[in-house]
Amino acid sequence: MQNETTAAIVTGGSRGIGQAIAIALGGEGFGVAVAYSGSVTGAADTVDRIVTAGGRAIAVQADVADAEAVERLFTAAEEAFGTIQVVAHAAGTSSLTTLSELDLGELDAVLRTNVRGTLVVDQQAARRVGPGGAIVNIASSATRMQAAGNIAYIASKGAVEAITLAFARELAGRDITVNAVSPGPILTDMLGSYLAGPGGETVRGDLESRSPLGRIGEPRDIAEIVTFLTTAGRWINGQVIHANGGIA
Secondary structure: OOOOOOEEEEEEEOOOHHHHOOOOHHOOOEEEHHHHHHHOOHHHHHHHHHOOOOEEEEEEEEOOOOOOHHHHHHHHHHHHHEEEEEEOOOOOOOOEEEEOOOOHHHHHHHHHHHHHHHHHHHHHHHHHOOOOOEEEEEOOHHHHOOOOOHHHHHHHHHHHHHHHHHHHHHHOOOOOOEEEEEEOOOOOHHHHHHOOOOHHHHHHHHHHHHOOOOOOHHHHHHHHHHHHHOOOOOOOOEEEEEEEOOOO
């Protein structure tokens, strides 16, 4: 358990994987700054869950691609909870289209959030995280699955993996670990809505049959790995961990 002067920042903390990570880190004793882009209600729900369980948390609005907003996020975390020891960057966006049909404006939006956002968050982390700290970027096993019709997202998450590996080497000598976790299909609200739509049951069956564990992942599966990387698992550094149940 962490002391009362240790902060964790979780981006994308209003739902899905980010929410699960924030709740898990709150349970480990970190004071959690739950960063969100648009969902005030979702962020408040995350904070309520952490506080109800006896933890400490605040919600902070921040566009991860906006350097000034991210700087304010880190400052708010420090002022509320002390030294920043963990940054878990889970914010991201997706685009479902083939390369031939890809709108370049849509591509720019995906790259802005997923690539620029990772660089902006990691830049602040490089400046603020103390010795013994841990930084975890959420990438995607889509880079291995390489499904058609998801090319902008795959390209952006490949960049997140590359950024992570280079960043870990940049922080040599500072006792800060940097890793990426690359989830496979995870039953978030977004995937759940897709599976509830036309053809969704077929897609669900295909994903479950391809997984050696026979199921789609859940947000807590990823939160457990991030928690390990930021607590007991700090000998793991400069790695991309494909957390997909063996599907890829």
